Amino acid sequence: MNKSSIRYDILKEVFNISAGKAANLLSEITGKKIILKIPDVTILDRTKSNIELTDYLPIKFSGALMVSTISFKENLAGKANLIFPAEKMKTFIQLCLNEEVYDEDNLSLDFTDIDFDVIREIGNIILNCILGETSNLLDIKLQYSLPEVKVYNQITFTKAIYEKEYQHILVLFITFIIDNTEIEGTIIVDLALQSLNELLRKIDLIEADTYV
Amino acid sequence: MYNCCCEVLNSVNEGIIIVKENLEVYSWNSYMEYITNIKGSSAIGNNLYTVLPSLNKNYFKKTVHNILNDGYTMFFSAAMHRDLMDTEENYNIKISKIQDKNNTFMLLEFHNVTGQMAQIKQLKKYIKELYNVNKELKKKEKVIENLAYYDQLTGIANRTLFYILAEKYLQNAKRNGSLLGIMFIDIDKFKSINDTYGHQIGDKIIIKAANILKEATRESDIVVRYGGDEFIVILPNIKDISDCKIVASKINNRTGNIVYMKDKEIKLSFSMGISIYPNDGDNIDKLIGKADKAMYIAKRNDEDVHYY
């Protein structure tokens, strides 16, 4: 996607506004300072070339991934995946729960049921706010359910998020800072062609309205 | 059909509240009665926040607003929201919007996770205990290791460790074609000091001696308590005998070589014998033997240090 285009600018701003809402809510819930930034957005077309999704995963990724997935069907069809490196999530969860972070607690990489519940909630808030606000700003009605949370490695992940029906991918890079701990993640939204076009159409409408 | 639905709601193992768009409680199932000790008859018709004041939090109200307006589904995990329910037990809360042609409702589901949370807490406790036990064990291992290789009185290497290290440095010297110095040292007149002043003073002197030797030697030199009042210094990386001589003069020419007692001062002096690889031998025993002999000569000649 042309990074200097107006479309890119509008898309990024729309997502950042919605991320701001998520940060606000998370901050109230956890009582901590939260910053959510979306520094970059890109659109990939799987029909045009073979895309290595792992090129778009968080740069420091080297191990397991924690993925929250939401499917939506109304008005826009697709799947949104919020992806964070699993090892950093442990620290994150402890910060969100206001627990002291001890090294002893991170002895194993296994996540407990409570951890999954916490991720389910955080993932839900982030995805909800981003999808929700975006659909509001673009005037598109979206219907979706609670996210599923799973832990994957590189191989199982690529298999899991490959959707034959959704050939267009919207990739958002997201930086999540809680207190002073920073974690980089990715949101990968698989979209049906129609949905992508609908999204772009709405953006063009906004462009026409604003850039008279 | 309505009655059947109520029956279903009442046999489900979750707390279920249905509220109208204006947040007036519409339905309150049996499990909810059990969770809160509030009867359906008291709850129904009243405002949600009046019935459950613990829900009256800013972020909760904001979320409810979003759910009703935008159709989000919200999930509050028990772990992050202990403050939402005024109960001993812990509940995950799921909230969603239900809409039909004419009416909008909100569905609140309360799922009991107290058991899971207790289990996890217990598990974490065990892991922490195991971790601490492990830490203690490692500490003890270190102590045992120390006992085997280090002199308990002075803290420096003991005879056992000496042989290990000396062999290693000798091999290095052989490989590199460099020199290795062995200095055999004992404390002058130690036996008589010990007999005169007693073992406690004797020990103090040994400790002071070890410190003197440590300070006088270079970083790379190794000071060992060989036994009783005997010490050995291993000097790797020497260019020639003069390096050893320098160390020797440092040892005996220190003005601080005095042990103070209540009414007496004991001045410490050492006798030293030096041997060098390869000149004086090509194995440790030979080198020690030569250094020992040299020290004996030094004592006999009333010198500080002797070498071949």
Added chain:
Amino acid sequence: MVKVLIVDDSIFSQKVSANLIRKYMNNVELTFANNGEEGIERYEEIKPDFIITDLLMPKLSGQELIRSIKAQDKSAKIIVVSADIQKNIREEVEAYNVLAFLNKPLQDEKAQIICNLIRENMNE
């Protein structure tokens, strides 16, 4: 003629703000900066009467911009428009004595608030 400087790393956001302000106010001269650093440069160049700034920006954040401007002119009139208005950030920013702290997206109602604020504080 009121001089207003708009600082935001999104051109789209700049335009939205500009359009809305022009809708409710005449006689306003708008200048733009794309990040905090440029914001300081523009400020020193043109000495605007009002500054409208975002917070999350590359190179120099909104908070740092505000601090820098206030250091030069304690009475500088600054309005913050940000995607995120969480409590601790709001408190941090309001400690700098800004005129207002508004949540994006900017629409008619908020634009009117801004214009009223400008009119009220114009000739101080």
